[in-house]
Amino acid sequence: MNETLDTRTIIVKVNGVEHRRTAPVRMLLSDFLRHELRLTGTHVGCEHGVCGACTVLVDGRSARSCLMLAVQSDGCEILTIEGIANADGTLHPLQEAFQRRHALQCGFCTPGMLTTLMELLADNPSPTEEDVKITISGNLCRCTGYAGIVKAALDAAAVLRGEKTPAA
Amino acid sequence: MKPPPFSYYAPTSVQEAVALLGSLENARVLAGGQSLLPMLNMRFATPDHVIDINRIPALTGIAVRDGEVVIGAMTRQRDLEFSPVIREHLPIMHEALQFVGHRQTRNRGTIGGSLCHLDPAAELPCVAAAHDAVVDVVSENGAREIPFAEFPLGYLTPSLEPGEMVRAIRFPLWPTRTGAAFVEFARRHGDFAIVSVAALVAMDADGAVERASLTLGGVGSGPMRMHDVEDALIGKTLDAIAIKAAAESCGAIEVDDDPYTPVHYRKHLCRTLVVRALETAALRAQGSRS
């Protein structure tokens, strides 16, 4: 099969910016983001759906970008780790809480953790500890032992509800 | 790894999709991609053509009609999980979905994909077996219905002919005095179960079992309905003795050996989980929530 022939032109909005690109049909969304758009914040750990490092939000829903073809994102809006911080460059409360709670060490799992938790906080402003644990059950972290991540997510939820200031 | 080369089609109607399926050799349907993409990435699957059915709106939806819940093949597991219709009419599916992978995989994974992939430990095929679901299948030559009992042919193999795809799945409803329970044991939350049990019991006014359905998952190449055990429960009250007898019969079946789970342990899980499932189903049938 002639692979150069089997390409598609897609239009996809990533972190608010519209891109029009031609991609081979077999290219994974994770590779499209990393190699075509040079958004290397999305990490690839296992490339078969088990580690969660490659999680992005597709039309607001978390998805493993290694389990989607780039062509499937045609017409979608995608949020990657690069799009989470505030427009002025200051950290989002979730990122800020990760920093304060030592919720990362090597940082490999962090992009997937943050995108996954962004969806949780949008769906459920008052998650319990159990909700957070279940939500990140599909994201592997080899460093932290998860405790800091769970605390950070709960802190961020409180900040977003206006019950806590980031410095507290 | 990366998927092997293939050509890609994104039909927008069922007619278009079955026309492609009927004319292309070695074609594969792509639904939620949560099982097919890993298989492509690991090169376990090497189709020449991938037919993506994500852009066919007619394949999505949940409806109740004529005593059945009808679910489109492309309905996402997430949408089933949050559907008030499923919660009310198929509570066992709602319960089972909590065990299916993770938020990220349920956001994309579909019911049709789960039934067609047919992992021996998958939850939704168990629910389909428990409910005597009917699989609505189409090809270029028309439609046919496959009772779920005849749907699994073998390990990871549904009884679909070349050129056929699943369009919808129909779940016949049970009477109102029914209690349902889905229980399983897995090593970690979101993993495939080692053993799962789906139980449905309908009671008569005196609290005796009028109708029962008991399905084991993870013990063979597909969901296993325990018809003899169900028959033995009819007319009985679900007391400790009846439940223990059912559990012993389930623990006596032949189960597959695998390097991680010794046979005796899997049988032990069968017995324990059958007790939990029947106790919970009985309580729920009596209207008391546990």
Ligand SMILES: Cc1cc2nc3c(=O)[nH]c(=O)nc-3n(C[C@@H](O)[C@H](O)[C@H](O)COP(=O)(O)OP(=O)(O)OC[C@H]3O[C@@H](n4cnc5c(N)ncnc54)[C@H](O)[C@@H]3O)c2cc1C
């Ligand atoms: C990390 C992880 C954990 C998981 N855990 C679980 C779990 O605990 N329990 C569980 O049950 N599943 C689990 N899964 C698998 C589940 O997420 C998949 O959704 C499901 O197995 C397949 O559904 P899909 O829609 O993604 O189908 P796809 O992957 O797109 O397709 C699967 C197969 O079905 C065929 N197919 C799909 N739709 C049709 C159709 N309409 N007609 C004909 N053929 C069709 C495809 O050709 C393919 O062969 C897990 C997956 C991952 C990545």
Ligand code: FES
């Ligand atoms: S890289 Fe996608 S889940 Fe691991």
Ligand code: FES
């Ligand atoms: S911080 Fe290293 S894997 Fe999570």
